[in-house]
Amino acid sequence: MTRNNASTASSPAPHRHIVLLVxxxxxxxxxxxxxxxxTNETRYLGVAWEMLAGNHWLVPFKNGLPYSHKPPLLFWLINLxxxxxxxxxxxxxxxxxxCVLALWLTGRLADRMRPGGEFGNAAVVILGTMVPFYVFGGETNFDGILMLAMVTCATALWRIGTEPQARLLHWLGFGAALGFGVYAKGPVIFVHVxxxxxxxxxxxxxxxxxAKGLLAAFGVAIVLVALWLLPAFLTGDATYREEILWTQSAGRVVNSFAHAEPFWYYMAALPMLLFPWVAMPGFWQFRPLDxxxxFAFAWFLGPFILFSLISGKQPDYLLPAMxxxxLLLANRWPAQFGRPWIVAAVLVGVMAVVLALPTGAFGESIADFLDLRLGLVVLVPLVLAVAAMMRRPGLVWLAVPAIALxxxxxxxxxxxxxxxxPKGIAAILAPRDGKIGYAGANYQDDFQFAxxxxxxxxxxxxxxxxxxxVxxxxxxxxxxxxxxAARPxxxxxxxxxxxxxDIWAVxxxxxMGR
Incomplete structure (x- = not known):
């Protein structure tokens, strides 16, 4: 715990306040x-809207039916x-x-691990400029709030493991953080903890x-979750009770009914999840761990293995482990700028594939989304970022923000x-509210909020x-x-x-009959 490579770095990390501002x-x-x-943002904003419009504060609703897939915390915060x-x-x-709060707290946790500020700065820079942080953290979803819950759980556990004072208080704080995690996305918090x-x-x-501390923590978490779950359980119907207790938790582990992928899925996605920092030469250096x-290795590798064994997989499921x-990469900060051309080459290669192939990132013809003028506008900031990185390798952290912009x-x-x-279709539907049918069985609340x-x-x-x-x-x-198949x-x-x-119609x- 005394080794602090970041403090001896020849190229110190940018201050965390700069990164937080970016x-x-x-x-x-x-x-x-x-x-x-x-469908994520439209669905979750739709559920939050139905919570407000129908006063469904305990049991969320989607298209007029109880929605058991997610706990209500995010919907409560949106309504707040x-x-x-x-x-x-x-x-x-x-x-x-x-997600920004989770990023800041990650820096604070790093400061507890290695006081001085440089290690915390490096951790904030790396997490705040990872691809999954921008792609999944910027969207209305549950993985960002689960990441916040996991950082609070990890901070409590680190204090339990390293600080002898007030350990029972730390266990109780861990229990509160664990309850927060259940409110964030359900029992999946245990896969990370x-x-x-x-x-x-x-x-x-x-x-x-x-063992006594852990029991006390579980007791706190159970009490906190029961404050919502018991009233929701009593007011929801039988289908909601079955789904909230089994289908949406253990049922997903036993046999995923959505997003089923092979066991090697996350291994294949790992370079994308760690981009651009996976290109650091120091990342591949093996040495004894302090x-x-x-701590960081167990936090990352445990969920990585467990989610690989669970049938349902999505890249954003690993966001709470990022x-x-x-933290692991921040400890190798001094070695990261040895070969910035690797990041530059990957940037150029990714954009070349997106623009050159007949189908690409959007799942169909690129010409439907990008013309020559638009392609140049997209490429300009990336070319500038690549040029800056080649001249000033310390600016490699701007790679992912440049892609996002x-x-x-x-x-x-x-x-x-x-x-x-969804706004185009929603504007057509809105004047006929209450007299709208959906041709199909899998409506995802696309137009409820819009x-x-x-x-x-x-x-x-x-x-x-x-x-x-009719x-x-x-x-x-x-x-x-x-x-x-069934349409007018x-x-x-x-x-x-x-x-x-998809081609939609109203x-x-x-x-009819004209």
Missing amino acids: VVLVFVLDVVMRPMMP VWWPGVSEYTARLVAPAL LPLLVAMRWWAGPGRFS SAEK PAAA ALNTAYVIGPAGTIMS GRLRAPLTLLRDQAAIAAF QTNPDGLIVGRMDE DWTPQDIIRYRKR WNIED
Whole structure:
């Protein structure tokens, strides 16, 4: 714990306040320049909107039905910032603000591990300029708030393992942080926490673990969670109770019903998750680990292995473990600038692939999203970033913010900003609120918040349901994708491209038979 490589670095890390300012600026620009993205942002903003419109404060609702997939904390926080008035931008800033707080607390944890400030600065720089931090932290999602909960849990555990004073108080603080994690995204917090607990003897030494302290922590967490779960359990229906207790927790572990991927998925994604810092020569140097590195290694490797064994996988699931990766990499800060051309080459290569292939990052023809003019606008900041890194390797940390700003610019001036936005369809639907059907069975609340709809859409799973809806809503609308097997058989009023390659349509029932 006494080794402090960062303090002897020939190229000290930028001060964390500079990085925090850059992160805040990019997150704000991201929210202002980019539309709310389907399906995560549109769905979660829709659930938060239904919580407000229907006074569903204990059991969240999605399209008029109880929504058991996620706990309510993020929806509560969104409604809190809506107290002065409902705004898309304030709602979409909630999750990024929590990520910024997690970033700052990661620096504070690093300061506890190695006082002096340089190690904390390096940890903040690395975490704040990782690809997953921008891609997943800037979107309205649950992984950023879970990352915040995990940093608070890790801080409490580090204090338990290294500070002899007031250890029971630290265990109680750990319990509160654990309860916060359950409110953030449910029992998945244990996947991140258990490896640190199991490995405590390894990173903290013998005698630091306390069974009584752990029981006290679990007691605090159970009490905190019960304050919401018991009333929700009593007021929700039978389906909600089954899903909240089993399907959305243990059921995902036993057999994922979404996002199933092979066991090697995260290993293949690791270079992207650690970009650009994986290019540091020092990252690949093997050497004995001290307590701080053992702690960070257990924090990162444990969830990495456990999530690899669980069937459901997404890159953002590992976001709560990224602070641990940043702590490991920060300890190798002096060696990171030896070969900046590696990062520069990867940047140029990624953009060349995106622009050259007939299909690319958006899942279809790049020409549908990027023209020559737009391509040049996207490339300019990246070329400038590459040139700066080649002349001043210490600026390598600007690589990912440059990519984020370039992509946001692409949304503003290119067709992607319209195609990926639900507002066009929502504006057509809003005047017929309460008389709208959805041709399909898997509606993700795309238009609830964008159209400020107060009534759920009627799900029309087959032609019989469409016929019944037409009879009861002669002046209504039906929305859905053109490739749905069950869809109206008359000419649509509007045909709109929405969500990448999908072609959507709005059918006006009054046009039927014309």
